[in-house]
Amino acid sequence: MRLNTFGIACSSLLMAASAFAALPKATALVEPMGMGYNIGNTMEVPENPTAWGNPLPTAGYIKAIKAAGFNTVRIPCAWYSHSDALAKDIAANGGTADNSTYKHVGKAADFTSPTIDADWLKQVKDVVDMIIAEGMYVVLNSHWDEGWLEDRVYEGTANPRSGSGDIANSSATVKARQAAFWSQIATYFKDYDEHLLFAGANEPGVNDPWGASGQWAFDNSRMQILKGYYDAFITSVRSAGGNNDTRTLIVQAPRTEMDNAPMLSTSWPTDPAGDGYMMAEVHYYPYQYSLMTADEDWGKQYYYYTGLSSTNDKEHNMGWNVYSKSIDNSALGTPNQIAKAFGELKTMFCDKGIPVIIGELGAIKRTGQITDAANLKLHLQGRALFYGEVAKNAKANGIVPYVWDTGAENDGNMTIITRQKGTYSILDPDVLNALQKAYGMEGNNKSNLDSLVNENEVPETAGGKGIEVTYKSVTSDSSETGTLRINLSGTAKDLSKYVGLEISMKGEVASAGPCTNAAKDCGEYGWTSMDFFMMTGGSWDWFDANVMEQADQQLDVSTFQTFQVKWTDFRTEPTGLTSVNAIGLNLYGTQVSGTITIDYIKGIKADGSTEIIDDFDKKPQLEGTASGKIVAIAGGTSRICMPSTTAAPKMLVNVQPGSVYATFNASKATHATAMLMNSMGQVIAQKSFDTHAGANEVQLSTSARGAAVLIVKIGSQKSVKQIKLR
Incomplete structure (x- = not known):
């Protein structure tokens, strides 16, 4: 039967009459699908959908998505980590691997028929049903999920993760698992109508390592392996009965990169349903504008969009070329490039009866990196212009765009609708207005642009600047992490001249964290600890050390104190110090709330002298429970509630x-x-x-x-x- 806007509880008497009727072809879905939204960082989280800080989707959240003008929702979803395949792989490697990171598991077990947990299928169904009940369409995919498919688009022995050693992979095993997963998923949802679409992968091959000549070449041999994975997906769904015979299915370009779309076009899989029941997928993140968080020798971050350029920060304007010292108006992300690329997708797929979805798109909000008020306003206006430009070109070319949403509300977010606090308000009205106008809606949500600019404006002071970081737990009974991260570039990447790091900060260490659930006796279990961390080398090796384990030192509420951590104090002494990608602080804990202020991070030399690595003229990346802003460091008080570990025995x-x-x-x-x-x-x-x-x-x-x-x-x-x- 068809599950439509009349609700999920339609009489089963209709099932027999409609089970064999062909569903509408993919081209008929493009217009009613309109513009799309991703429920990101949730159902795709391996093993635990709330582990990355987002609650499970609620009916209220889904209604807010619909009310914002979206008519299709993409659910990035995990399946492997909710099956018995993960445990089999761990057992095949001696039972000592980290079961939350597939790259450490090594070889896959000779286990080709995994079973998805029934409770997880029901959990996914609940979300699908809430979306369809609002009359929206659903794209249900198979996401990264420990890289069981994405990281393994190759055959034999190779090195899919730089630094992890040679790992033997059987593409036949991956293909069989793909078939097993989709057979179960399609059977479970076989009676759903055209409002439910399936996508066979996410970004296959996107996690290949970078080497001297870039990422691994995604050549035709790898495309044929990927095509085999798609063949398994398509055949399994079509064989599952019910409306799966003609359900619209979606397959992805290698890495979902537009430049690789021709490879998918020339190796388009065969569909037993015949022509017209499939779509292609690419993603759109112009890196320097959308994701880049540190300037590099080869290029700068793009803060300001075409048409809204900065006059006093030209190097961060869209299209700036570090070699010619000029603007390239055909650079990735410019209006010219968007129009050209989307037109090519139309010719390559849409004109042949194969619609395209932009399964993910977005650009981070840089409210912390830009401290000049006028420039910050240009950046925020430009982000809205960028989203509107993408949506306008998508609609004009018969392409369905899906904005990416992380759920985070701190600096660097791509969130439009809030959900972590249970208040489903519009976090980014200016971006939403641009999207709505591209699709013929009024787009009259009240702008918050001026308030964001005022909130992030920093007064000049002789005392310099610091970063004020506020930590606030989302839940009362879960471990959460607040991250302050500094991405290093150029000569700053070489920390080999130092023997350790020094940080200056103020705050207060209390004996217990507040319990945010008054109905639960959880105060006893509140805890917090703080770590320095660094990531080094081509494989981004991780090293960390506890800041608060130093004897006789604890934070003071009003006076900056310095804490030093030597390389020998790290849990594993760091290597790769000539190529350090990032350093930072992680605050781990439950029931955490409060604020600390950090003046600087320095490198410690062998003779005991120090020099500045970062003094927070620009805000670092903040994630998880951490949010914050650049502040004048003179005056003020700060406090963080966390159990003291310094007075207790080591x-x-x-x-x-x-x-x-x-x-x-x-x-x-x-x-x-x-x-x-x-x-x-x-x-x-x-x-x-x-x-x-x-x-x-x-x-x-x-x-x-x-x-x-x-x-x-x-x-x-x-x-x-x-x-x-x-």
Whole structure:
């Protein structure tokens, strides 16, 4: 039967009459689909859809998407991590791999018939049903999900992740899993009508490593492997019965890059349903304008869109060429390039009866990087112009555009409609207005452009500038992370002349975090810790060290204090210091709220002298629970609520498969408790015990894997360690 705007609970008596009727062809869907919205960073999150800070979609959120003028929703979705395939792969590698990162798993098990968890299928169905109940269309895809398909568009032994070692891949195994997943998905949704479309992949091959000559070449041999994955997808859906016989299916260009679209066009898969029931997909993120967060020797970030150029920051205008010192009006993202590229898509696909979707598009909001008020206003106006230009050209060429939405509300976001606080308001009315006008709507949402400019304007001061970072938990019982990240470029990437890092900051360390759920006794489990981190080399190797473990040092509410972390203090001493991609701070915890102010980050030389790496004239990237702005550092107070770990005894932790051992010294005999919390803030193991003066040890057993926190409470003191269970 057809599930349409009349609701999901239509009588099953209609099923037999409509089950074999052909659905409308793909070309008939383009106009009613209109413009599209992505529910990003949610259903595609491996294993846990709320782990990246977004709640599960609600009916209120879906209604807000509809009310904003969108008529089709793309659901990026995970399947592999909600099946028994992940556990099989871990077992095939000795059971010691990190089960949350597929690149560490190594070889795939010879397991070609995975089963998707029934509860997960029901969870996805609930979201699909809410969208269709509003009369909208749904594109349900298979997203990155640990790279089980995307990172494995090759055959044999190769290196799909730089630095991870040679990994043998059988494309036949991937193809069989693709068939198994889509057979189950299509069977589950077989009675849904043309309002539900399936997309076989996301960005296949996009995660190949960069080398001396760029990313791996996506040549014809790899295209044929990818085509095999699409053949498995198409055949499985068409064989699943019901309305799947003529359901519209979507396949992606390699990496969903427009430049690779001709490769898909010349290797277009055969559809048993005949011509007219498929679409092609590309994504559109002009890198220097949409995603780039640090200037490089080869090119600058583009802050200001064509037609709204800055006169005193010319190097960041759209199309600026660092070699010719001039503007290239055909650069990626310019109106000329958009018109040309979208016209080519029309000729290549649409004119042949194959509609195209721009499955993702967007540009980050740079309210922290631009401190000049006039330039910030130009940037914000330009973002709206860019979105409108993309939507206008999409509509003119018979292409369906889907804006990407992260759910985040801090600097760097691409969010239009809020959802993390349960208030489904318009976060970016200027961008929404531009989109609506491109589709013939009024676009009269009240602008917040001036308020954003005023909010981010920084007064000049003799004392210099700093970054004020506010941390606020979204949930009361889940582990969350607030990230301050500085992307390095040019000569700043070489930190080999230093022996460590120094940070100056002020705030206050409290003994407990606030519980945001008054109905739950969760105050006992509030915890926070702060780490320096860095990522180095071509494989972006990760290194971190706890800032707050230094004896006799803790944050002060009104006075800046310095904290030093040497390379030898890192959990694993960093390598690749001649090529450091980023440094920053991660604040981990539950029930976190408050603000700290950071004056600078310096490098420490061997002779003890220091020099500035970043003094926050421009705001760094802020993610997760962290948001903030550039401030004058003179005066003011700040506070962050987090349990102190400095007064508690230092704890050494040894993680073994199935067990965690902690050793520490106690000054006297007292009562103690040990507790393990997973990344959702759930207690997975705990034990009460008595200490004695001197060395002590406690062991906790668990079958859980992945990120966890060990909390040992000794009397009134707490020691906290982040660990990975094996």
